[in-house]
Structure formats: structure tokens, C-alpha cells
Amino acid sequence: MIGQGKSLFYATLIATVSAGICARTSDAGEVGRISGVVESRKGLPISDVSIAIEALGVHTRTSMIGTFLFDTVPAGEYKLLVQRVGYVGLEENVVVGSDGEAMVRLSMEEKSLALTPIVVTGTRTARSTDDSPVWCSVITKEEIASSGLTRLDDLLEEQVGVTVVSDHGFGVQMQGFDPDYTLILIDGDPVIGRTAGTLNLSRIELSNIDQVEIVKGPTSSLYGNEALAGVINLISREPVEPLRINLDSRIGTFGTIDIGAGFEIRAGKSATSVNLHRKRSAGYDLLPKTVSPTTPEFVDYTLSAKHQYYVSPETNLGASVRIFYESQNSQSEVRENGEMRRLDNRAKQSDWSLTLNARKRIGPNLKLSGKVYSSSFARRTRLRNSDTDLLFSDSDYDQRYLKGESQLQILPGGAHILTFGIGAIREHVEANRIAGSSQSTRSGFLFAEEEWVPTDWLDLAISARADLHSEYANRVSPKAAVLIRPFEWLGLRGSLGGGFRAPDFKQIYLDFTNATAGYSVFGSTTVSEGIARLDKEGQIRAILKDPDNLEVIKAENSIAFNLGLEFVAGFYTTVKFNLFRNQVKDLIESAPVAIKTNGQSVFTYFNVSRVKTEGAEAELTIRPYHGIVLAAGYQFLQTRDEEVLEKLEEGQVVRNSFETRKLERVPVGDYGGLWNRSKHTGTIKLRFRSERTGTTGSLRASIRGSYGYRDRNLNGILDIPEEYLPGYTTWNTFASQDLTQGITLEAGIDNLFDNTQPETVPVLSGRRFYAGILKSF
Template structure:
């Protein structure tokens, strides 16, 4: 097909525009929606499969290939072939998404930390971060149809936290009249995992119920430390959804989810005789409920009203019977919003929306029993289908928050399709991350370690109190009062290309550059008469990440595919880099102090310069066997400063580079019974001193039952 031979440009544009609204229809690949497309449109999609629909990037339904920003979709097949049951399992095996283990499993996108990626479940934010990490192992994949990932700043649509990208988990849409699935498996460390799903689609009404449960014996890699590496726990998730067509064009959807992790069995540590036994308990509960009313109009426009509420609660206890450190965290999030998608003419698709968010937090370590804040927002997006070859998307969002300064977040993205097999993309935008509750309201004293941390909002009040008690011995010279905390903000540029040079080969490349400034860091404020240090949060640092993401999938025939991904990353603290270049940061070598050379500066901690993954997937029809052999590799990365200069510069500060290999075999015994076995970290790579979270080789085996093929 000659890309310049366009039968009826305006007609095609209309069709393309309309497909953007056909969310549910497009999800069913063989639905009538696909047939409504004229043959030209279908042809042009040959290399970008219809199934790869993305709703995250434009808050509407788009084909992945038609997006102007770097995006990808990980499907249920991707998760199933690997045997991944949690989002952390899935992302951790895919190059470009580095999982980091601190207060749970978080993910780095484009070299930015896990607190810069927004996590959504069916388009609504998942709440509950601990020290910035939203633990991805909280998110069970049993009922997830696909995981959409967009990279780059999307505060222009989603507000706070969407600096590095957005990960949106999309629940399964029932297609069969009735379907039931169940799975059970056993894993290393006395772990059992069960999941059950029921789904129905009757007369346009869809409903589903799901349950996912894990019971694990935990493990201890380092017997020298009193606490096990991972304690025993149980974890379950229950979810349900219902979509009812009230009229031909009006649909009501409702969703709910409840998840709980329980470590109440405790950590009972045997210490030398005479010492106090230590216990550690943890209980985490989160739930969410959402309701959406969507009215579609004959013009192709639609309006949706959504209400969403979520709660995240943790209770932990740590210590001995006599000296128990108890801590409680309880977060509420409620949001109401309205979104209008209007097709203006044949070339303009405009989305406008707005709403309000109310948040409340209650915690032992926060000042005041319960703190509340509110956020009003409005956003607008224009998708301009300028021509068959060129599309432009512009969006902006305005956030007015009760606790920090107003933010306007713009984004502009362009897509060029010079050839049916080639897509060129460029985008630039700005994102922001609000100061966390901790950074705003924390009131925490760690007496054994001799320090206190106060949130920025309450710092002055806390210092006044301490001063009234005569406890302040002196202030840090760097401390100046009266500077309000601002949100962290980013500016990003992405430019890339994606193509299918010939059938069976897809390649992509993306260059990225992110600058985040006003990073909120902890810094000393004062010293008390009892020697205690007082810390608070300030807008201090600037970081920059830039690099290249490459991907290639070779599929010489349909039964076999090989996917390779690579990321080159250059991530630096700009202030540290300036200091190194100015020669004011020193290191000690053979008893002498000398300036760190710029070539020795290793950039941000926890970042590998090179990382990548490789997956070989073979699917045999007879016998029904799927083999997934895959590996991840990353070069060395820093963990902590050890030589006192706070920057990464010394060999002792690096964790050695390593490769991990995983294999999963899936065998369909009958139409309704599938067996699966797998090994993660096949060669048992461990590094207890520097990677305590790496448990070594793990195996799993189990079965899946299903009433009908998907």
C-alpha cells in the first residue's frame, strides 16, 4: 500500500478519530468495531496489532502505534508465559524497568526513582507509599488483562507523581457469557498461591469476581541480623466489577478491591540468653471503590462522571515486649471528576475534564491526629489529526492544592508516519511531584539513633515548641526559616522511532532526557541540648537522567519470538557533578586526600549504566507447550557512600553487575487444564551483603483451570 495514496483523507481521519472512543469494542479484537474500519485503515494496522490498545496515554482509547509518546503494553500472555503473579515480578524481568527493593519493590523508569512513576489501577491512582515506594508486589495480576506503560511526564493529564511515567493496570473485560478460572501453585519458601476468577457477559452486562491469595513462610538470608530477610506473611486480594448498560448509550460501571497483607504471625528472633526477644508485626490493608457513569453521543463524543475512593492503612510493631515501637499509618483518598471527549470536525479530538481530590492522613508519626488537604484540578487535551502523516497532541493540567503552590503542567507530543512501517515520535513536557505527607507533616524521633525529623509544614511550630522548652542548643548555619516547600518539578524530552523493516522484525529506539529540580531532601536544621539532631525537608537537589532505550522483537515464525531490550543510562546529581567539576569533593587514597575526578563520579546511586533483558518465547501447538526463557542483566551500580564524601566514586561503593536467568514451562494438558513449572534465578545468584533482597533460586509449580479459552 502506498502511504501517499490516501483514498479519502477526511474520511480516514474520521474513522481513526472514532476508533479512539471505541474502547470496549476495540478490546474485543474480532468485534464489529474492527470490521467498521475501512480496509485501508485495517491494512495500515498490520504491523501494529489491533489488540495493542492503550487507554492511558490520552485518557481515551488509542492504538499503541498511533501514540506520539513512548508507550507499551504488557499483556496477560506476557505475564502468564512467565508465571508472573505480581506486577513486581513482571516489570522486574523487562529491560528498562529496574526494580529497587527499599520499603517494598519499586520501579525505576528512565532512571528516575520509583516515587516518580504514577501507578493506576483501571485509570485510578493506587495510594499508599512508604518512603516514596509504592510496593508493586501489592498488585496481583490474576485479573489483569494488560499493563500499560507510558514513559515521560504525564502530569498534564494525571497531576502529581507522573514525572517518569505512568503504569496503568487494566482489569480483564469478560467476553464469554460465563467463565471461571482457578489456579493453584506452590513455590519455594513454603509459599502457596491460589487465585479464582469468575466472569460473565450477559446481554451487554459484564461482571467479574476475583480472589488471589498468597501464604509464604518467608526466608532469612543473613542469620547474623536479628530479623529475617522476609518474614512469614499472608496476602490476599479480592476484587469485583460490574458494567451495566442502563440505556443504549449510557453505561454504569462500578469496581471494588480489597487487599490485605498480614505479618501478624510475627518475627520471633532468638537472641543470646538474657537479651529481650524481639517481635515484629505488620498489617497492611488497602481498599478502593469506584463508580463511573458514561454517556456516549451519536456524534462520537462522550462524557463520563467518576467517583473514586481509596484507603491505605498499615499497623506495625517492632521491638521487645517492654519496649515496643508501634506505628500506624492511615491514608484516605477521594476523588470526583468529570471528563468530556468531543470530536470537533474530523480532525480535532478535544478532551476536557476537572475535579477535586480530598486526602486525609492519620498516623502516629505525623503531627496532629489527622491532617487533610484538598486539590482542585482541570485538564485539557487536544489531539489534532493534521494529516495522515502527522498528528499532534497537546495537553495541560492545572492543579491548585491546599498545601503547596499551584502548578501548571503542559505537554506537547508529535507523531510522524512517513511510511506505513515507520513511526517517528517526539514529546516534551513538564511533571511535578507533590511533597508527601511525610515531607509535610512528619513528627518522628528516633531516640536510639539520636535524631528527630519534622515535616516542612510544621517545622517552625515544632522548633518554637523546642525553643520554649529551652531545648535548642543551636541552629545549623544553612537553615533559613520561612521558605515554603515546593513540589518537585521536571522537564523532559523524548524522541524516538519505531519500525518494522520487514515482517517478523520490530525495532524501536527512544532518546530521553529528564531534569528534575527542587528535589526534596532531608537536611539538618538544629541541634538540641541533649545532642539530638533535628532534620527537616527542603527543596535542594537537581538531578538529570538521560539515555537511550532500544528494543527489538524478532519473530521468524509465529511460534517463536525473541525480544531484546537495552537501556543506556546516564543519571547524575547536577549539584554533586558541579562540585566534583569544581574540585571541592575529595576522596582519601593511601592516606592522602585529593579531589574526585569528574571521570570517577559515578552519578546517582542505584543506577546501572547498562541494563537489558532478553526473552525467548516458543509456543508449540502440539503438544501445547510454551517455553519462556529469559534473562536480565545490569552493570554495577552504587548502593551507599562509604568513603564519607557522599558521592558515588569508590569501587567499594558499587554492587557488582550481574545477570539473572529465569525459565518457565507451560503445558496445556487439556482445553481446561494447564500445568506450569518454572525457576527464577536459575543459577542461584546471590549477594547477601549488598543485595539482601535477592533470595536466590526459587522454583514454582502449579496448575490452572479454566472453563473456556480466552
């Protein structure tokens, strides 16, 4: 299988290079021709517009810069039929005169129905959210701007059905799955660098992001094994302005200073954008009696750049780069030889990514694209004795990722769009917390998708992906989705898909003890040896599960369906409702297997035999006046381990009663499902924008219900009220005012009512103020 991965990788590189071949120009027509350009009402070119000459039965599509051409058109009068997803179709009469040439400029208007944005994540074809058979939520650039938020974790916290959790960084839960199961992409490429399964979303800065697309439910049929819970794809801004310069600065609570600069320029065949941001914070401490701060002081830098070169109207070459660097400083305490020692903690983290891509249109019916994506992530942590400067603990982690991919799209006309792709991935990890210090994998993949629109009210999408991996068995992940729209105001969506997720390096090979907190985590292949070592050192007080009886974890398998309804009452009201169910076999969960003498736990990873997550989401959006949007969302979630339920029904699960101090059987009704999942979550948003006065503002709330936190009676399940944490609500507000000469003033308050839970929810930092100024040239 390693050989297969290499072959696929070389094939992908060859296909990627082939995608950059220049377009051949057709010979001039003998009779005449029709040429032109299609633009939006803002004067920006629109690509992939379908244009047909009804009388001649021929059609074509606009190029990447909005141009089109019909050769060999006899003199006469013709009707052009112009259509594009997300735009109102139009008809244009054109006369080819005696000189044999007609030139036209067409202007298309975006559909007003729910202000439909174009998305590229649910399928491999750009579609409007109204027309896509795969349900895709979109955070538009207008919503990002009106929130005043600058980091991805804060933005996602305010979305329906997305819960931001703190575990080695800020990650997201979707449909009851931990952060490990959600794939984070930037322009379709994965962001790497997870810690304990969590990809810290506070690393991702939003200044150059045009929109964020969220697809919930398994999308392994297009994106592979990390997309079991769904995909979050950040679409960066394309450089379209002839010249634009942005400067911004912001100060806030906890000594926060955020400054940035960026520019974009478009001249001739080239377009370039560059953005640079720096953020500094003194951190905060909600428990001043402890030495360790709740959040350490830090400074980080983000650089992002994108370049496009239009070789011809049919060929485009592109490159993009993203660089992130962060350093943290803090102090902590640890007990050593019966004495408390103070430690200086220093941590550095960096990641970079580079993408090279090429796109080529071959006639009106074929599009070829290819890309090479390379990324690297590194983290260095050093703990030193404050008095002696001697090294107490160190941790190094390096991850490298290389992917090559090619895609061919066939547009045969009529009702079908066919997409085929091939690619290869190489991944390498070096870490002193992994047994053997380094591990590598290689894989190849193939995918195919068929989109079929047989009628105006029916849209079907069927996709499948085959993954060939060097470390586990080959897998095929299928998915089918359908959109039924019997009326323009009513849409019904359904999808059924299967997927898988393989255990990562850490879940198999991890060997780690936190030097300051005192807990230990082992991979499934190292837990037995690790507990034996700790026991020999006298660090184990109790064994909860015999490590010799634990099996090596396996890949997870799932099958899921989503069924949704969308009702749109003109421009003013939109109602969305979605049911979902995920049936997972061999779900990987971390859980304690032993208690240490310091009171901390020893964790490892398990396959929970059969897990089900199911629930419903509802969204209501009202636009009572132009520029005002009121939205509310709610998610109901149920999670359960099917094996635990069977044991409860058979009376095999017991607990120590806190009242009687005696053992008692646990009733089925007391079972609360999987840990750290809230049954009830919701959001409330009010946004407004006045183009006349230049005023923007918002008031938003994120609501999280109670959830299981800690196994206090040590029976391994969530079953008593003392094991729950209370829910909480955070309110945020923001306002900005445009002034003259491109100046904008802004201010906001996060956690408006100063909600805190210092010992259990450290992300609730208390009320935070900020203010800033922006300047555009």
C-alpha cells in the same frame, strides 16, 4: 483555594450523575435506515468504530456494544467506509430496499503490524501503539501468561528501562527517578499507600489484568504531580464470556502457597467478574546468624470485582472494587540498657478501593463520562518484648483518598478529537509518625487535550492540566507530542513536556525512629527539632549538615523531552530507539545529616538544586517463526547534580584518601551521579507458544549494572569505587502445558543460577522453584 476545591468537587459529582442519563431514541426515519453491528474476528463487539456513507456525506460511530444506525436513508445502493484504530479498514456495499431497511453484520481484522495493542494511557483517547504520538510500552496478556509471574514487581523487573528497587517495599525507577515519581494506576485510578515514597508493587496481583501500559517521561499534563517520571497503568479484564470459571493453585520454595478462584458471566445487559487470591509464604533468611529474617513470613488476600450494566447501546454504568489484606510475623533484636532484647514483630496492612462510573454517547460526535473513586490504605505495626509481651514500639498509618472526575470528548469528524475534563480530590492522612498526627489537603483540576491528524503520516497531541491546591500555589503542566510516519514501517516520535511534584506529607512532617534498626528520618519541618532532641539524649555522634541552615523543601519542577524511532520490518522484526532528557529543578532527595552513636544515620529531605537525568533506550524484537518471540533491551542512563558538578570544577569537594589518609580534591571524572542508579541495565526474553500442542514457555533475564550504595568517605557524593555495589543478572524460566478438559500444568524457576548478595541486595532470595495447576470451565 480550599473553597475552589470544594466547588470543583461538587461540580464533578453533578457531572458524574449527569453522565448516567439514558439515551434518547431518535424517531424512525421517513425514508429508510441502515443498522448493524461491528465485531472482531473472535465475535466480540467493537466500540468507537467510525462508519461513513460516502455518497450522503454522513458518519456515525458504533456504540459500546458495537451497534450503529443511520436514519433517513433514501432507497438505493451505498458504500460504507469502516475504520477503527488498530484494525484494518474495510468497505461494504449496502442496498436499502423498498421496505426501507438494511441490516448488516461487519467483521474487522486486527492490524498485523507488530500486533498493535490498544492503549488508553498516553492520551485520553484509545489508540493503537502504532498510531499514538505518545510512546507507550505494553505488556500484553500473552506476555504475562508466558512469564508465569503473579505479582507486579516481578513483572516490571523484566521491562526495558524499569528498575525495581527495594526500599520499604518494591518500587520502580524510570529514567533515573526514584519510585516516588512514578504514578501507579489501575484502570486509570491511583493506587495509594506509599511508605517512604515507595508504593510496594508486590501488593498488586495480576490474575485479572489484561495488559500493563507504561508511559515514560512526565505526564503531569494529564495525571497531575505524581507522574513526573511516568505512569504505569494496569488495565483489568472486561467480563465478555457468557460464563467462565477459573481455579488455580501453586506451591513453591520458602513454603509458598498461592491459590485463587474467579468467574465471569455476561447475560443480557449485565456483565460481572470476580477474582479472589490468597498467597502465603514462610519468608526466607539469607543471614541465619541474625535474628531478623531477610523477608518475614506473610499471608495476603486479594479480592477484585467488576460489574458493567449496559442501560442502552449508548449508555453504560459500571462499578469495580478491589480489596487487599496482608499480615506479617517476624522477630528482631534491639539493644536496650546494654542488653539485647528479642522482639516479636506483627504487621497488618490493608487497602480497598471503589469506583463508580458512567459513560454516555450523545449522538455520533459527543461522549460524556464521569466517575467517583474512593480508596483507603491502613498499616499497623506492633513490636513487643518476646519475654514480657510489653509493647516496645507501635506505628499506625491511615490514608484516605476521594476523587470525582468528569470528561467530555468531542469528535467533530475530520482530523480532530477534543477532550476536556474537570475533577476534585480530597486526601487525608493520620499517623503517629507525622507531626500533629493528621493532615488533610483538597485540590481541584482541569485538563484539556487536542489530538489532530492532518494527514495520514502526521499525528499531533497537545495537552495541559491546571492544578488548584489548598497547600501550594496553583500550577499548569503542558505537553506536546508528535508522531511522524512517512512510511508504514517507520515512525518518529517526539514529546516535550513540563511537570511538577509537590512534597508529600511525610517529606514535610515525618518524625520517625526505627526501633530495631536504629536509624531516624525527619521531615524538612521537623529535622531541626528532631536532631536537637536526639543530641540532648546523647544519641548524636556527628553532625554532617547543620539542621538550622536547612530550608523547607519546595515543589519540584521539570522539563523533559523524548525523541524516538521505530522501525518495523513486516511481522518479523521491530527495532525501537529512544533518547530522553529530564531537567529537574529542586529535586527532592533523602540524605543523611547526622551520624548516631549506634552507627546509624539521621536522614531528612533536601531540594537538590538542579538535577539532570538523560540516556537512551533500545529494543529489538524478532519473530523468527510463528509463536516464537525473541527480544532484547538496553538502557544507558546518566544522572548528575549540576550544583555538585560546579563545585567539583571549582575544586571545592574533597575526600579522605583511603591510601594516604590525607585530604585530596575530587576530580570531576570520579563523580558517579545520583545514588542507587545503574548506568547500564538490560533485558533478554525468549517466549514461545504452540497452539497445536498447547505448550507455552519462556526464558528471561534481567541485567543491572553497578550502582552507588553507601557514602563510605562521608563527603556526601558518589566518587570512589568502594561506594559501588557490583551489578547482577537474574534468569527466570517458565513452562506450561494445556491438557484436556481445561486443565493446565505449569512450572518455573526464578533466579535460575542462584544469584545472591545477602547483606546488600536482600531481594535476591536465591533459586526458587514452583509448580501449579489451573482449571477452566
